[in-house]
Amino acid sequence: MPRPKALLIAGPTASGKSALALAIAARFDGTIVNVDSMQVYEELSVLTARPTLEEEAQVPHVLYGVRPAKEPGSVAWWRTAALEAMDAARAAGRFPILTGGSGMYFAALAQGLAEIPDPGPEAKTEARALLATLGPEALHAGLTKVDPATAARLKPQDAQRIARAWEVWRGTGIGLAAWQNRRSTPAPWDFAAILLDPPRETLRAAIATRFERMVAQGAIEEVAALLEQDLDPGLPAMRAHGVPEISGYLRKEITLEHAARRTELITGQYTKRQATWFRHHRLADPPLVHTINARFDEKTQLSECLTSEILAFLQIRG
Numbered sequence: 001m002p003r004p005k006a007l008l009i010a011g012p013t014a015s016g017k018s019a020l021a022l023a024i025a026a027r028f029d030g031t032i033v034n035v036d037s038m039q040v041y042e043e044l045s046v047l048t049a050r051p052t053l054e055e056e057a058q059v060p061h062v063l064y065g066v067r068p069a070k071e072p073g074s075v076a077w078w079r080t081a082a083l084e085a086m087d088a089a090r091a092a093g094r095f096p097i098l099t100g101g102s103g104m105y106f107a108a109l110a111q112g113l114a115e116i117p118d119p120g121p122e123a124k125t126e127a128r129a130l131l132a133t134l135g136p137e138a139l140h141a142g143l144t145k146v147d148p149a150t151a152a153r154l155k156p157q158d159a160q161r162i163a164r165a166w167e168v169w170r171g172t173g174i175g176l177a178a179w180q181n182r183r184s185t186p187a188p189w190d191f192a193a194i195l196l197d198p199p200r201e202t203l204r205a206a207i208a209t210r211f212e213r214m215v216a217q218g219a220i221e222e223v224a225a226l227l228e229q230d231l232d233p234g235l236p237a238m239r240a241h242g243v244p245e246i247s248g249y250l251r252k253e254i255t256l257e258h259a260a261r262r263t264e265l266i267t268g269q270y271t272k273r274q275a276t277w278f279r280h281h282r283l284a285d286p287p288l289v290h291t292i293n294a295r296f297d298e299k300t301q302l303s304e305c306l307t308s309e310i311l312a313f314l315q316i317r318g
Helices: 017-028 053-058 075-091 103-111 121-134 136-146 159-172 176-180 200-217 219-227 243-250 256-280 304-314
Strands: 005-010 030-034 095-100 190-196 289-292
Touching: 005 017, 005 103, 005 304, 017 030, 017 053, 017 095, 017 190, 017 304, 030 075, 075 095, 075 103, 095 103, 103 256, 121 136, 121 159, 136 159, 159 176, 190 304, 200 219, 200 256, 219 243, 243 256, 289 304
Parallel strands: 005 095, 005 190, 030 095, 190 289
Antiparallel strands: none
16 A cells, blocks of 8 residues: 655745745645744744744644643654654645744654653752753763763753753763664655755855844744743753844843844854754655756746646645
8 A cells, every 4th residue: 555645845034934824725625734943942943943823724734832832842752643643744734834944853753853851850859960060061071981972962051951961961871862773763754855045145144134023023022922931041942043132132131133143143043053953964765856947936836847746745646
């Protein structure tokens, strides 16, 4: 029996993934599934450029704004939810279209995810205590001594991931990187992929206007509401691009202009890392692996070539 089919649309921030996904979903009766680790948080609508209510009304969108910021998401949670959403879309006679910029999520979906044992309460308590006492950079230095492979993948300021790596090593005796190499069975789907890979100057131009537009749409108010929850600053939602910078502005530590420049710089650096990751990791095998070397927006029309390739992948004649 042939496996069901799903389309992956990947690319860096501001490359136009959402607009392309919407155009394809409207053409092929698709359901859009979020593959962005920050767009899952309900409090982050403006700063993550989540689809608008008008866009969500055009075709089904799932896994957007479904998790409170106080509850950190994980790739394991997301993969389970995404597979359930894909099955639901298929049952409804719709074509799953997964789009976002989180490369690790795409890899986990298509290739499988490591089944890491629960490290146990003692290891978790120890990791949290060390993080609170020593701070993330010192704990990262300790992790480097016992699990250098995992430590090399983490930034010394990434508190949540460092604590997670420490608890896994303490609780299982095996490093997180080693566990992650023991992947589970890949998803029982046929995947095809479209990669948006615009020139750097095109992305820079899009990012340059992004912050100003978000401020006009309510980004400052969004961060102010988030700060009112008095959340742990190490939570993923608190580290979303623009949140630390606007927080500094609201505390009168920096000007709004400085916050804008800083956000633009960080976002630009992130898009460069995203583009590099996607260029060096195959998201899906043929028949359809299509790279678009331009930015896609709501004014762009689907090419006849791309439309025919998708039709061929779906084995639809039309």
